[in-house]
Amino acid sequence: MTTIQRLTSRVMILxxxxxxxxxxxWIGVPGAHAVPSFSRQTGYPCMACHTTPPELTxxxxxxxxxxxxxxxxxxxxxxxxxxxxxGLDLLQSLPLSVVFxxxxxxxxxxxxxxxxxxxxxxxxxxxxxxxxxxxxxxxxVQVTYSGADDHFSWDNTxxxxxxxxxxxxxxxxxxxxxxxxxxxxxxxxDTPAWGFPWVNSDxxxxxxxxxxxxxxxxxxVAGIGGYGxxxxxxxxxxxxxxxxxxxxxxxxxxxxxxxNIRGVAPYWRFAWQQTSKNNYLEVGxxxxxxxxxxxxxxxxxxxxxxxAVDFQYDRTLPQFDNDILSxxxxxxxENSTLAGTLAxxxxxxxxxxxxxLQANAEYHFGDRYAATFGWFSVTGTTxxxxxxxxxxxxxxxxxxxxxGFLTNFAWWPMQNIQVVAQYTKYLxxxxxxxxxxxxxxNAADNDAIYLLTRFLF
Numbered sequence: 049m050t051t052i053q054r055l056t057s058r059v060m061i062l063x064x065x066x067x068x069x070x071x072x073x074w075i076g077v078p079g080a081h082a083v084p085s086f087s088r089q090t091g092y093p094c095m096a097c098h099t100t101p102p103e104l105t106x107x108x109x110x111x112x113x114x115x116x117x118x119x120x121x122x123x124x125x126x127x128x129x130x131x132x133x134x135g136l137d138l139l140q141s142l143p144l145s146v147v148f149x150x151x152x153x154x155x156x157x158x159x160x161x162x163x164x165x166x167x168x169x170x171x172x173x174x175x176x177x178x179x180x181x182x183x184x185x186x187x188x189v190q191v192t193y194s195g196a197d198d199h200f201s202w203d204n205t206x207x208x209x210x211x212x213x214x215x216x217x218x219x220x221x222x223x224x225x226x227x228x229x230x231x232x233x234x235x236x237x238d239t240p241a242w243g244f245p246w247v248n249s250d251x252x253x254x255x256x257x258x259x260x261x262x263x264x265x266x267x268x269v270a271g272i273g274g275y276g277x278x279x280x281x282x283x284x285x286x287x288x289x290x291x292x293x294x295x296x297x298x299x300x301x302x303x304x305x306x307x308n309i310r311g312v313a314p315y316w317r318f319a320w321q322q323t324s325k326n327n328y329l330e331v332g333x334x335x336x337x338x339x340x341x342x343x344x345x346x347x348x349x350x351x352x353x354x355x356a357v358d359f360q361y362d363r364t365l366p367q368f369d370n371d372i373l374s375x376x377x378x379x380x381x382e383n384s385t386l387a388g389t390l391a392x393x394x395x396x397x398x399x400x401x402x403x404x405l406q407a408n409a410e411y412h413f414g415d416r417y418a419a420t421f422g423w424f425s426v427t428g429t430t431x432x433x434x435x436x437x438x439x440x441x442x443x444x445x446x447x448x449x450x451x452g453f454l455t456n457f458a459w460w461p462m463q464n465i466q467v468v469a470q471y472t473k474y475l476x477x478x479x480x481x482x483x484x485x486x487x488x489x490n491a492a493d494n495d496a497i498y499l500l501t502r503f504l505f
Contacts, residue, residue: 091121
């Protein structure tokens with residue numbers, strides 16, 4: 049079979065998979081990375097734990113489940129506990145990594161008064177403390193410099209204690225997580241923190257409506273929770289969060305922040321995974337309940353209930369050198385009662401809902417190339433105050449409806465260098481196809497080409 053014939057056969061496999069996505073959608077901005085300190089610690093190449101970073105392989109999920117502590121490559125200092133003497137299990141080198149991004153973004157129509165075709169050098173640069181801290185304790189801690197903001201800020205954080213044992217005669221891996229982003233502790237790539245698109249421009253405009261659990265609370269909360277994987281099939285997790293306004297006064301006053309959690313906000317996650325020969329399937333559910341006082345820590349409250357279902361299916365194709373076809377999707381329903389926002393004049397009435405459909409199909413050509421198609425759709429209650437009119441970012445009719453698709457092609461010339469080309473097409477933006485903002489801008493004006501080069505070391 050010639051190279052052209054092989055590529056044609058692979059495309060014919062991918063086309064029916066894309067058709068499945070017709071009724072689903074995807075939008076999100078994860079801060080997701082594979083980091084070389086994990087590779088140095090384990091002695092494994094990056095692609096042992098990732099198909100295309102940040103997507104996890106079975107080994108990658110096991111590594112995260114065990115608290116980022118599996119070692120084998122980096123020397124350790126070990127002292128056994130004895131009596132009143134404390135033990136020690138410490139990497140001889142700090143588990144540090146750096147990710148450096150440079151990018152170019154061009155939108156179909158420049159925002160009024162701005163330059164189109166923007167180079168960012170850097171777009172951002174992240175420093176990671178990622179790996180084992182001690183026996184049973186490890187972390188993924190990210191601090192990111194933003195070129196647009198010209199300063200460092202705290203980013204995704206997941207610090208874990210993990211252990212293992214038996215429950216009902218079956219193996220169980222369990223642990224505790226401290227994190228700052230609901231779903232950042234998840235093992236799959238169909239939930240918000242680690243979902244597609246894997247990269248995103250900070251120049252292009254995004255729709256204004258998003259569910260709280262869909263990244264709206266990222267790095268603005270702090271939580272503690274527990275998790276477990278029973279019999280390598282059933283996964284469960286739960287975390288309680290409080291607001292953690294970095295850059296705000298301590299103790300918090302809530303001033304200037306739209307979400308100020310009253311009491312605690314519980315996040316839950318349940319999933320089932322099954323593997324058979326060349327097939328892998330995960331199905332699950334997750335959600336969150338939040339009571340919040342906008343712009344204060346007292347007064348009338350907004351109530352949000354988010355619940356979601358998700359799936360991930362991976363098919364290994366032996367006939368094509370073990371290429372992998374991946375399908376992922378999620379549906380998020382947010383029901384809200386906005387008494388606090390209504391009292392401040394930011395909503396027209398109490399009850400609202402928001403529906404988010406997201407999906408993508410990805411074909412992995414070995415571990416060097418990957419092509420992805422993603423679809424997204426957001427619909428919900430029309431409210432001219434909650435979704436107010438404003439140039440570029442607003443909604444002329446108060447409708448949160450946005451939908452469109454993304455295409456992404458990634459190339460890894462080396463496992464620690466990534467080159468990405470991504471195109472975003474909007475079919476509807478903030479409620480309308482034409483003049484969606486009331487200032488003459490159309491949905492298609494926000495279509496964007498995004499080129500990224502990423503270096504990991």
